[in-house]
Amino acid sequence: MLLQKPDKRVTIHDIARATGLAPSSVSKALNDLPSVSKRIKALVKAKAEEMNYRHNSSAANLRRGSxxxxxxxxxxxxxxxxxxxxxxxxxxxxxxxxxxxxxxxxxxxxxxxxxxxxxxxxxxxxxxxxxxxxxxxxxxxxxxxxxxxxxxxxxxxxxxxxxxxxVNDNKAAAYEAVKHLADQGYRRIAFLGGAMHLQIYRDRKEGYLQAVNEADLDIPYQYIVDDSRNAEIAMEKATTLLKYRNPPDAFFTVTDHAALGVLKATSALKIKVPQQVGIVGFANETFTAVTSPTLSTIDQQxxxxxxxxxxxxxxxxxxxxxxxxxxxxxxxxxxxxxxxxxxxxxxx
Amino acid sequence: MLLQKPDKRVTIHDIARATGLAPSSVSKALNDLPSVSKRIKALVKAKAEEMNYRHNSSAANLRRGSxxxxxxxxxxxxxxxxxxxxxxxxxxxxxxxxxxxxxxxxxxxxxxxxxxxxxxxxxxxxxxxxxxxxxxxxxxxxxxxxxxxxxxxxxxxxxxxxxxxxVNDNKAAAYEAVKHLADQGYRRIAFLGGAMHLQIYRDRKEGYLQAVNEADLDIPYQYIVDDSRNAEIAMEKATTLLKYRNPPDAFFTVTDHAALGVLKATSALKIKVPQQVGIVGFANETFTAVTSPTLSTIDQQxxxxxxxxxxxxxxxxxxxxxxxxxxxxxxxxxxxxxxxxxxxxxxx
DNA sequence: TAGCAATTGAAAATCGATTTTTTATTCAAT
DNA sequence: ATTGAATAAAAAATCGATTTTCAATTGCTA
Incomplete structure (x- = not known):
C-alpha cells in the first residue's frame, strides 16, 4: 500500500525526503544559490522534475515579502x-x-x-x-x-x-497634427477635445492652440469644443459646426472615436473628406485603417x-x-x- | 520613542495585541465566522480600519490551499x-x-x-x-x-x-448567415474558412455546407477556401476568385478580418457591395460597424x-x-x- | 443549586518556501 | 600536526492567516 496521501501537492520537503537532504538545501538548489554544490543541484532538479514538483508562489511570497x-x-x-x-x-x-x-x-x-x-x-x-x-x-x-x-x-x-x-508628448503631437492640416491648406480648423480635468487633453489642446497661432489662423470661439471624446457626441457637435454659417474646413479631435463621429457627420451631410473637410484623430485605433476614407491619426508608440x-x-x-x-x-x-x-x- | 518598527505590514497579531484578543479571534472576527460575538467583531473591524490593516492573500492562500x-x-x-x-x-x-x-x-x-x-x-x-x-x-x-x-x-x-x-452554436450561426445570403438572392456563395484543426472553423464550414445544400446552390470547388482567417490572405483569395471566369456573388467568411479583406478586394476591383457582391463575417468586431458599407456579421454574445x-x-x-x-x-x-x-x- | 449544554475565546498546529544560524567537513598553510 | 579559513549541508526560525483543539464562561433546565 502507498504511504503517501493519494495526492497532495509535492513540496520541497517531499523532495528532501526522497533525496535524503534537508529542505533548506533543496530550496537553495532549486534557486541556484551558490552555497550548494553542483552535484546536489543536479540531483535535486532531476528529482523535482521526476516528482512533478511545482513552486508554490504563496509560500514563497509570504516568506520573501515580495x-x-x-x-x-x-x-x-x-x-x-x-x-x-x-x-x-x-x-x-x-x-x-x-x-x-x-x-x-x-x-x-x-x-x-x-x-x-x-x-x-x-x-x-x-x-x-x-x-x-x-x-x-x-x-x-x-x-x-x-x-x-x-x-x-x-x-x-x-x-x-x-x-x-x-506620458506621450501630447502637446507636440497635437501641434504636429494641426500643422499638417494647415500645411494641406486647411484654414478653419476646429478642435474637438476631451474632459479638461485630464492633463492629456489639456496638453493636446495647447498643441492645437500653438499651431493655429503660429499659422495665424482666425478661429471663431465656437470651433473649440471640449468634452467630445466619443463618436456620438462628436458627431453631434461636428454636425452643428458644419451647419454653421461659417463652417470649419477641418477637425482635429483628441480621440479616434471622435474622428469617427466627425466622419459620420460629414457622410450624413454629403460633405467630401478630404476634399471639403480634413480630419485628424488621435491614438491610431485599429478601425482608423479601415474606414472610408481612412483616418489620419497620431500613433502613440x-x-x-x-x-x-x-x-x-x-x-x-x-x-x-x-x-x-x-x-x-x-x-x-x-x-x-x-x-x-x-x-x-x-x-x- | 516608538516601539514599533518604522513600518511593517500590520498583521492580525498587531490587531490582537492592540485589542487584547487572540490572533485566532481576530481572524474569525474579520471573516465573520459564527463562533465570535458581535461585540468582538465590531471591535476588531474598527481597530483594523484604524490601523489600516490589509488582508495578506499569500498567507491566507497558503493556509487555505485556495x-x-x-x-x-x-x-x-x-x-x-x-x-x-x-x-x-x-x-x-x-x-x-x-x-x-x-x-x-x-x-x-x-x-x-x-x-x-x-x-x-x-x-x-x-x-x-x-x-x-x-x-x-x-x-x-x-x-x-x-x-x-x-x-x-x-x-x-x-x-x-x-x-x-x-462554445457558440457555430454551425447553426454559419447556417443562418449563409441562408440569409441565399434569401437575399445571392446564388454563388463562396466560403473563406479558418485552420481546419480548430473545431470552430470546422463547425462553421459545416453550417455553410448545409445551407448551400438546402438552397440547392451549385458551388464550384474553388469557392471553398480554408485557412484565410486574416485580412491579407482573404483579400488575396477573394481577388483571385473575383477574377475567375465564373466569380462568386457573395462571401461568407469565418472571421470579420477576412470579411474586411474581401471588402478591400471588391473595393480595389470596383465591385459594388452589396449590389454585386454580398459579404457576411463572423464575430461582430468593433470595426464592422464603421466600414463602408458596414459589414453584416455574427454576434457571439x-x-x-x-x-x-x-x-x-x-x-x-x-x-x-x-x-x-x-x-x-x-x-x-x-x-x-x-x-x-x-x-x-x-x-x- | 447542581449539572449539562451551548457559547465564546485562547492556544497551538499548520500551510510551504526562504533565510539565518549552526554544525560538520575539507583543505591549505604554518 | 594543528590552527584557520573556506565550503557544504543541516537545523531552526520565520512570514501571516486559518483551523483545529482545548478551556472557560455563560445560561438554562431540572
Whole structure:
C-alpha cells in the first residue's frame, strides 16, 4: 500500500525526503544559490522534475515579502492603445521573470480603488496605472505607497501626485497634427477635445492652440469644443459646426472615436473628406485603417511606452532600492508620430 | 520613542495585541465566522480600519490551499470577442468575491503552456481557457488537473480533452448567415474558412455546407477556401476568385478580418457591395460597424458567454465539490445571432 | 443549586518556501 | 600536526492567516 496521501501537492520537503537532504538545501538548489554544490543541484532538479514538483508562489511570497508580480490597471483592455501598452509590459516582465496581472477600472473610480486594494492584498511589487475617466486625483494611490508598493502612472496621469510618470508628448503631437492640416491648406480648423480635468487633453489642446497661432489662423470661439471624446457626441457637435454659417474646413479631435463621429457627420451631410473637410484623430485605433476614407491619426508608440513603463520599475526603481534612497521621481516622455492617411491629404 | 518598527505590514497579531484578543479571534472576527460575538467583531473591524490593516492573500492562500482566484488564458486581449468575454467573467468573479487574472498566449503554444504553469504556481482555483492558434491538443491542461485546478475551455476548445466546455452554436450561426445570403438572392456563395484543426472553423464550414445544400446552390470547388482567417490572405483569395471566369456573388467568411479583406478586394476591383457582391463575417468586431458599407456579421454574445463560463465554475463545479464526486463534464452552447448590416442587404 | 449544554475565546498546529544560524567537513598553510 | 579559513549541508526560525483543539464562561433546565 502507498504511504503517501493519494495526492497532495509535492513540496520541497517531499523532495528532501526522497533525496535524503534537508529542505533548506533543496530550496537553495532549486534557486541556484551558490552555497550548494553542483552535484546536489543536479540531483535535486532531476528529482523535482521526476516528482512533478511545482513552486508554490504563496509560500514563497509570504516568506520573501515580495511576489515578483506587477499589477497593471487600465480603464479598458479592448482599446488598442491599452492592449498594446500591456503587450509591451508583458515582454519586459517576462524578460525579468516577473508576472503581470491585469485589472480594468472600466473608467470608474470605485473599480480603480478596488483594483488597488486587490493589488495591495496580493502584495504586488509595483502598480502601473492609467487613471480612469472619473478619477480626479491619484490620492488613493497613497495607500499603495503606504504598503511599500511602487507606483508608475502612464498616459492618463496626475502630475500633482508627484511619483513616476510616463506620458506621450501630447502637446507636440497635437501641434504636429494641426500643422499638417494647415500645411494641406486647411484654414478653419476646429478642435474637438476631451474632459479638461485630464492633463492629456489639456496638453493636446495647447498643441492645437500653438499651431493655429503660429499659422495665424482666425478661429471663431465656437470651433473649440471640449468634452467630445466619443463618436456620438462628436458627431453631434461636428454636425452643428458644419451647419454653421461659417463652417470649419477641418477637425482635429483628441480621440479616434471622435474622428469617427466627425466622419459620420460629414457622410450624413454629403460633405467630401478630404476634399471639403480634413480630419485628424488621435491614438491610431485599429478601425482608423479601415474606414472610408481612412483616418489620419497620431500613433502613440504604445507598445514601446509599455516597455518603458515596466523598465522604469526594473532599471530605475529596483536598482536604487538596496541603497535605501527612494529613487527620485522620473517623468519620461515618449515621442508619438503622425500617421497620415486619406482623411487629411488634400494635396496629392 | 516608538516601539514599533518604522513600518511593517500590520498583521492580525498587531490587531490582537492592540485589542487584547487572540490572533485566532481576530481572524474569525474579520471573516465573520459564527463562533465570535458581535461585540468582538465590531471591535476588531474598527481597530483594523484604524490601523489600516490589509488582508495578506499569500498567507491566507497558503493556509487555505485556495487562492479564490480564477485565471483566464486568451490568445489576445485586444480582440473584441475576448475582451467582452473577459468583461463577463470579471462580473461573475466580482459577484462571488473572487479575483480574475489574465494571461495572453499571443497565439503561441509555448506561451500558453507558460501561462498554465504560472497559474499552477499561483494556485488558482480554476483556469478558463480559449486555445491558441498553434495549439493542436489540450493535453498540457492535464497538468492543471493533476494539481487540482479545475479547467473550463471556451470558444476554441479541444472536445477530445473531455472536460467542461462552452462554445457558440457555430454551425447553426454559419447556417443562418449563409441562408440569409441565399434569401437575399445571392446564388454563388463562396466560403473563406479558418485552420481546419480548430473545431470552430470546422463547425462553421459545416453550417455553410448545409445551407448551400438546402438552397440547392451549385458551388464550384474553388469557392471553398480554408485557412484565410486574416485580412491579407482573404483579400488575396477573394481577388483571385473575383477574377475567375465564373466569380462568386457573395462571401461568407469565418472571421470579420477576412470579411474586411474581401471588402478591400471588391473595393480595389470596383465591385459594388452589396449590389454585386454580398459579404457576411463572423464575430461582430468593433470595426464592422464603421466600414463602408458596414459589414453584416455574427454576434457571439461574448459577454454572456464569459458570464456562463465563470458561472460554470461557481454553480456547477464548486457546488459538487463537497460531495466529492467530480462534477460530470458539461458542454454548454451559447446561441449567437446574425447582425444584418449593409454588406449583405441587396433587397431594400 | 447542581449539572449539562451551548457559547465564546485562547492556544497551538499548520500551510510551504526562504533565510539565518549552526554544525560538520575539507583543505591549505604554518 | 594543528590552527584557520573556506565550503557544504543541516537545523531552526520565520512570514501571516486559518483551523483545529482545548478551556472557560455563560445560561438554562431540572
Amino acid at each position: 511576489s515578483r508580480t506587477i499589477g497593471v490597471i487600465v480603464p479598458k483592455i479592448n482599446v488598442a492603445f491599452f492592449a498594446d501598452v500591456i503587450a509591451g509590459m508583458e515582454e519586459v516582465c517576462f524578460e525579468n521573470d516577473y508576472r503581470l496581472i491585469i485589472c480594468q477600472s472600466h473608467e470608474e473610480l470605485d473599480k480603480e480603488i478596488q483594483a488597488v486594494e486587490t493589488f495591495i492584498e496580493q502584495n504586488v511589487d509595483c502598480i502601473l496605472i492609467s487613471l480612469s475617466q472619473q478619477t480626479r486625483s491619484a490620492e488613493h494611490l497613497k495607500q499603495a505607497l503606504a504598503h511599500h508598493i511602487q507606483v508608475v502612472q502612464f498616459d492618463r496621469v496626475d502630475h500633482h501626485f508627484g511619483g513616476h510618470v510616463i 504604445s507598445k514601446m511606452l509599455g516597455r518603458h513603463a515596466a523598465d522604469l520599475y526594473f532599471n530605475h526603481i529596483l536598482k536604487k532600492k538596496p541603497a535605501g534612497n527612494p529613487a527620485q521621481p522620473v517623468c519620461e516622455v515618449i515621442q508619438s508620430r503622425l500617421v497620415v492617411r486619406e482623411s487629411s491629404l488634400r494635396n496629392l | 487562492s479564490r482566484t480564477i485565471g483566464v488564458i486568451v490568445p489576445k486581449i485586444n480582440v473584441a470577442f475576448f475582451a467582452d468575454v473577459i468583461a463577463g467573467m470579471e462580473e461573475v468573479c466580482f459577484e462571488n468575491d473572487y479575483r480574475l487574472i489574465i494571461c495572453q498566449s499571443h497565439e503561441e503554444l509555448d506561451k500558453e503552456i507558460q501561462a498554465v504553469e504560472t497559474f499552477i504556481e499561483q494556485n488558482v482555483d480554476c483556469i478558463l481557457i480559449s486555445l491558441s492558434q498553434q495549439t493542436r491538443s489540450a493535453e498540457h491542461l492535464k497538468q492543471a488537473l493533476a494539481h487540482h485546478i479545475q479547467v473550463v475551455q471556451f470558444d476554441r476548445v479541444d472536445h477530445h480533452f473531455g472536460g467542461h466546455v462552452i 461574448s459577454k454572456m458567454l464569459g458570464r456562463h463560463a465563470a458561472d460554470l465554475y461557481f454553480n456547477h463545479i464548486l457546488k459538487k465539490k463537497p460531495a466529492g464526486n467530480p462534477a460530470q463534464p458539461v458542454c454548454e452552447v451559447i446561441q449567437s445571432r446574425l447582425v444584418v448590416r449593409e454588406s449583405s442587404l441587396r433587397n431594400l
